[in-house]
Amino acid sequence: MSGRPVLIAGAGISGLLLAQHLQQLGVPYQLFEQDSAIDARSGGWGLTLHWALPALRELLPDHLVARLPETYVNKAAAARGDTGRFQFFDLQTGSALYSVPAEERIRVSRVRLRQLLATDLDVQWNKTLQNIESSSDSVTAHFADGSSYTGCLLIGCDGSRSRAREVLYPEGHEMSPLPVQLLGGAALYSPEEMGGAEKIDPFIFQGSHPETDVFFFFSLLDTPNNFEESSKDKYLCQIIISWADAKNIPVPSDNAERIALMKSLTENWVQPFKGLVHNLPESTEARSIRIADWMFQPVQSPAHPRVVLMGDSAHTMTMFRGEGANNAIVDVLDLTKRVDLRSVGSLSTEGLREGLTAYENDVFTRAEPSVVNSRQACLDAHDFSRIINGSPLVSARLRK
Known part of the structure; x- marks a missing residue:
């Protein structure tokens, strides 16, 4: 044996x-x-x-x-010892309500x-x-x-x-499924389309709107010139929004309608968070995920x-x-x-x-x-x- x-x-x-x-x-x-x-x-x-x-x-x-x-999504930030702040924002006012500290933290692909x-x-x-x-x-x-x-x-x-x-x-x-609907996609953004988001955190941040309870998660997946094959002038971003089933908002099967739904649910968000969703190209694949554990x-x-x-x-x-x-x-x-x-x-x-x-x-x-x-x-x-x-x-x- x-x-x-x-x-x-x-x-x-x-x-x-x-x-x-x-x-x-x-x-x-x-x-x-x-x-x-x-x-x-x-x-x-x-x-x-x-x-x-x-x-x-x-x-x-x-x-x-x-x-x-x-494997790092932002080698320059990691090299200077920046572990990020992982802030949580009020998407109505733009105020940062929390940050999540970490002695060491890296974001990888x-x-x-x-x-x-x-x-x-x-x-x-x-x-x-x-x-x-x-x-x-x-x-x-x-x-x-x-x-x-x-x-x-x-x-x-x-x-x-x-x-x-x-x-x-x-x-x-x-x-066990949770009563939450999630839509997300990844897209390349120019510095102008980022609207300064890259300065908020070099890796990730999140937020929610106090009136609608629609949640937002933003992640950088790659940065300009990060690797030889990386874009020379654009950021690869992951955009996720989610909401409770109690809102009775079904997820469309059509991809263009999913992108439109993401934009309509974030219409009352303050910038730059609104722009990060509204700048999603219509060709972006909007994936629907049912959360479960x-x-x-x-x-x-x-x-x-x-x-x-x-x-x-x-x-x-x-x-x-x-x-x-x-x-x-x-x-x-x-x-x-x-x-x-x-x-x-x-x-x-x-x-x-x-x-x-x-x-x-x-x-x-x-x-x-x-x-x-x-x-x-x-x-x-x-x-x-x-x-x-x-x-x-x-x-x-x-x-x-």
Whole structure:
């Protein structure tokens, strides 16, 4: 059994980081991803890394730590030590009501971070996990293309719609939707179209209107000359607005109508926030996202003792506190501290399960408050009165 690899289902942040660490240790692994390539579903998202940065540096080889700036959305700001202020604005008056401090914080491109983490890794693409079969001393992953692979441990890193989660929690794997509608898109803006937004914060800011409770999130995804392939004179911006279902505003299926809706909902906003929405080109893809979350329970599956979840598969949380990626990174570190990965292939099922149980308890203790706070932050974002009285939406992000 000692020669059997660790099977990793999913090449997201946690799956790639785990594979990098196993490769450093010389532990055999097989990494599977349902997408066809690393950038198949980039989605135009950024990630804010803060309390997980020490763990990230501990897990990665030094040469990849040195290359982390290749992922930054604003390398110039990061180089001067600017961690941003992550301010929250009253969109009726333009007043900054809160800022969220951080000793260290960087904003990265999700697709660039995945590309960096995939360096020198053997990823098997187009592999959609279909089923899991367990025996007394091994686990076999079956994929939709008919292939099967057997290992000593299977780690489900396959995201918020995790098939591994379905297998482990057949009666309770579905996510819990929140009563919130969200529309967002990304576009290139000239300095004139930015209206000075780049001076507010070099990374991200947010706000809400006290009369309509429509929420706004702004993120820089790239800055002029940030990379060789970056625009020479424009900013790549992510624009998101959201509102509570109670407003009874349906999301149109037509893209042009979605852009028009975003602009109509922000007509009474003060500048530059109004302009950031109204300058969206009609050709922008306006994506509709239904917010939902899920949190695993650390209960051993007797049928699959060598299977465990990690990252979004274990704890899907809303984007309103930016803690999903941070928890996913520390998941990997917690596993390394609870399971001797160098000898994982020779561990008895009982010995392995003891370490996995300790890992699951660590993850639950840390991530469950993040899921709860992120859910509350999402609800509060669409009720201005809750925000001004204090909310997880505007409180500091700290590792529990």
